[in-house]
Amino acid sequence: MKIRWGIIGCGGIARRRTMPGLVLAKNAELVAVMDTNAVFAEECKAQFGAKYAFSNLEEMLALDEIDAVYIATPVFCHKEQVFAAADRGKHILLEKPMGMTSAEAEEISDYCDKKGVRLSIGFMMRFHAYHEEAKRLIKEGVIGDIVSVRSQFCCWYPDIPGAWRQDKAKSGGGALIDMGVHCIDLVQDITGLRAKEIAAFCETQTFHYSVDDSATLLMKMDNNALCVVEANFNIPDDAVTGKIEIYGTKGSIRADGTLGQEEVGTLQVFRSDDSKGYDPSQERIEIVPMEVNVPTGNMYTKEVERFGDAILNHTASPVPAAEAIFVQKITEAAYRSSDEKRFIEV
Ligand SMILES: NC(=O)c1ccc[n+]([C@@H]2O[C@H](COP(=O)([O-])OP(=O)(O)OC[C@H]3O[C@@H](n4cnc5c(N)ncnc54)[C@H](O)[C@@H]3O)[C@@H](O)[C@H]2O)c1
Numbered sequence: 001m002k003i004r005w006g007i008i009g010c011g012g013i014a015r016r017r018t019m020p021g022l023v024l025a026k027n028a029e030l031v032a033v034m035d036t037n038a039v040f041a042e043e044c045k046a047q048f049g050a051k052y053a054f055s056n057l058e059e060m061l062a063l064d065e066i067d068a069v070y071i072a073t074p075v076f077c078h079k080e081q082v083f084a085a086a087d088r089g090k091h092i093l094l095e096k097p098m099g100m101t102s103a104e105a106e107e108i109s110d111y112c113d114k115k116g117v118r119l120s121i122g123f124m125m126r127f128h129a130y131h132e133e134a135k136r137l138i139k140e141g142v143i144g145d146i147v148s149v150r151s152q153f154c155c156w157y158p159d160i161p162g163a164w165r166q167d168k169a170k171s172g173g174g175a176l177i178d179m180g181v182h183c184i185d186l187v188q189d190i191t192g193l194r195a196k197e198i199a200a201f202c203e204t205q206t207f208h209y210s211v212d213d214s215a216t217l218l219m220k221m222d223n224n225a226l227c228v229v230e231a232n233f234n235i236p237d238d239a240v241t242g243k244i245e246i247y248g249t250k251g252s253i254r255a256d257g258t259l260g261q262e263e264v265g266t267l268q269v270f271r272s273d274d275s276k277g278y279d280p281s282q283e284r285i286e287i288v289p290m291e292v293n294v295p296t297g298n299m300y301t302k303e304v305e306r307f308g309d310a311i312l313n314h315t316a317s318p319v320p321a322a323e324a325i326f327v328q329k330i331t332e333a334a335y336r337s338s339d340e341k342r343f344i345e346v
Contacts, residue, residue, distance in 0.1 A: 001027070002027050002028060002029045002308075003027055003029070003068050003091075003312065004031045004066050004067045005029065005030050005031060005032075005068055005070060005304075006031055006032040006033070006034065006061070006066040006068070006070075006090070007019060007032070007033045007034060007044070007069070008034050008060070008071045008072070008073060008081055008085070009034075009035055009071060009072045009073030009074075009077070010033040010035045010044040010072070011037055011040035011044070013095065014070065014072040015040070015044055015047070017261050017300050018070060018072060018303075018304070019033075019047075021298045021299070021303070021304060022048075022300065023048055023049070024298060024301045025304040025305040026305060027305055027308040027312065028305065028308055030048055030049065030050045031050060031052065032050055032051060032053070032054060032060050032065075032066060033050045033052070033053050034053070034055065034056070034057055035055065036055055041053035041054060041055055051065075057081065058084070061084055061085060061087075061090065062088070066090060067311070068090055068091035068093065068118075069085045069090045069092055069093070070095075071085070071093070071094045071095060072095045073095075074164040074165075074170055074171070075097060075099065075100055075170065075172050075177075076100060076164070076169070076170045076171070076172075078094060078098065078099050078100075078108065079099050079104050079107065079108055082094060082111065082119075085117070086111055086115035086117045087115065089117060090117060091117050091307075091311050092112060092117060092118070092120075093120050093121075093303070093304070093307050094108070094119060094120070095121075096121055096122045096181050096182070096185075096324065097172060097178075097181050097324075097327075097331070098321065098325065099172070099328070100172040101172065101328070102325055102329045102332050105325045106325055109322070109325060112321070118307075118311050118317055119317060119321050120303075120307040120310065120317040120318055120321075121320075121321060121323075123181075123182065123185045123189075123319045123324065123327075124299040124303040125182050125185070125186055125258075125259060125299060126189050126318070126319060127299045127302035127303055127306065128255075128258050128263050128265075128296070129263065129294045129297065130265060130266075130267035130292065130294065131255065132294075133292055133294045134190050134244075134253045134255055134267065135189065135191075137253060137269060138191060138192070138253065141250075142251065142269065142271065143248030143249075143250050143253055143271070144248040144249035144250030144251065145223070145249045146191050146193060146221075146223065146225045146247070147247055147248060147249060148225060148226055148227070148247040149187050149225065149227035149228070149244065149245065149246050149247065150227070150228045150230075151184075151186060151228070151229050151230070151243065151245070152231075152243050152259075153179045153180065153182055153230075153231055153259045153260075154179065154230070154232035154233070154234075154235040154240045155179065155233060155235070156233070156235065156236045157213070158207060159208050163209075165178060166207075166209035166211060167209070167210060168210045169210075173211055173212060173331065173335060174204070174209070174211025174212035175213055175214060175233045176212055176215035176217065176231050176331055176335070177328075177331050178231075179231040179232075180215055180230075180231030180331065181327050181328070182242075183229040183230075183244070184217070184219070184327050184331065185324070186244055186259070187227050187229065187244065188326075188327070189323070190244065190246065191225070191246060193221035193222055193223055193227075194222045194326070195219040195220070195222075195330050195346055196220055196221065196222050196345065196346060197219070197344070197345050198217065198330060198333040198334050198343065198346055199337050199343045199344075200216065200334035200335070200338045201215070201216050201338050202215040202334060202335055203215070203338075206233075206234035207233065207234065212233075213232065213233040213234045214231075214233070214234060215229075215230070215334065216229070216230050217230075217231075217334045241257040242257065242258065242259025242260045243257065244258070250271060250272065251269065251270045251271035251272055252269075252270045253267070253268070253269050253270075254267070261299075263296040263299050264296070266291070267291070267292040268289035269289060269290040269292060270289050270290075271290070306318040326346075329346050330346055333346045
């Protein structure tokens with residue numbers, strides 16, 4: 001059995017990544033595409049072999065042939081579109097960040113519960129095989145107790161007149177809410193730890209828009225581990241790799257180049273029980289990292305397939321709304337911490 005999909009906002013990430021991934025998913029069938037830009041909708045219909053193209057949302061949602069929608073529109077459109085889709089009984093895969101604020105994200109989740117439709121959020125990087133492997137190794141205790149994590153996800157995003165992401169009233173924020181959320185989600189998902197206290201600096205140093213182009217966030221986790229997240233819009237794409245490094249009392253796991261839109265990069269595991277004890281000269285025994293080679297695939301295909309399986313088998317959503325709401329609360333706490341120059345509990 002297949003989930004029959006409709007796409008809301010097909011011209012951006014949907015066209016670039018999610019629809020090419022969706023058409024490869026075993027349990028998915030692309031039925032309709034919708035975009036307020038009718039040309040984008042018609043082009044995507046032809047490119048991906050959809051049956052229908054719409055520029056009006058209600059017309060697409062009226063189709064009985066659609067079981068689920070994928071919403072990939074600017075953030076300020078999310079809530080209204082989720083409500084409209086839930087009113088029509090469609091299950092929803094919603095792009096990150098869920099809403100403009102955590103309060104809006106909660107409303108979105110509550111409404112889907114009330115209408116009895118399933119909701120999953122677009123943190124597809126969870127499904128990178130290396131991130132799943134890192135999570136498995138940490139659960140096995142391979143690097144001991146986690147004490148420190150660093151994650152970085154950046155791009156080059158100069159001033160573009162009219163860009164919704166650069167307007168706080170349409171995006172809810174800048175580099176942190178757009179890119180940093182992936183890091184925050186991965187830190188918590190891979191380690192199983194939860195943030196309890198936040199300190200951050202969020203700045204606009206390079207460009208002239210109303211949102212942050214640079215954000216550095218420090219999270220104290222529930223086991224007291226200290227985690228740093230860096231999100232920037234002002235570092236050239238070629239000058240930085242999306243990464244997560246997790247350090248524990250028995251070693252480290254370092255994924256480099258794994259944060260992004262392709263399932264690529266490297267995963268290395270360094271193990272040492274430091275049985276030599278305290279060494280004042282801090283001589284390093286050469287540890288040869290264990291290169292982890294698990295098969296990779298397409299994160300967007302997995303995202304669609306796993307949500308489809310959850311709907312068909314009545315199991316938990318692969319990225320539960322509650323976890324994405326918490327990520328949004330952390331983001332908000334970071335903006336507040338930066339504005340008010342103090343630590344914020346979450
Ligand atoms: N998970 C990822 O890899 C990833 C990557 C990029 C963006 N995103 C998220 O996806 C969402 C969209 O971002 P994007 O980069 O694709 O934006 P975009 O501006 O490139 O594309 C948005 C599309 O939505 C259309 N649109 C605008 N208003 C609409 C409306 N009211 N109804 C229907 N269509 C409408 C636009 O015409 C455009 O085609 C955001 O939430 C963003 O954070 C996720």
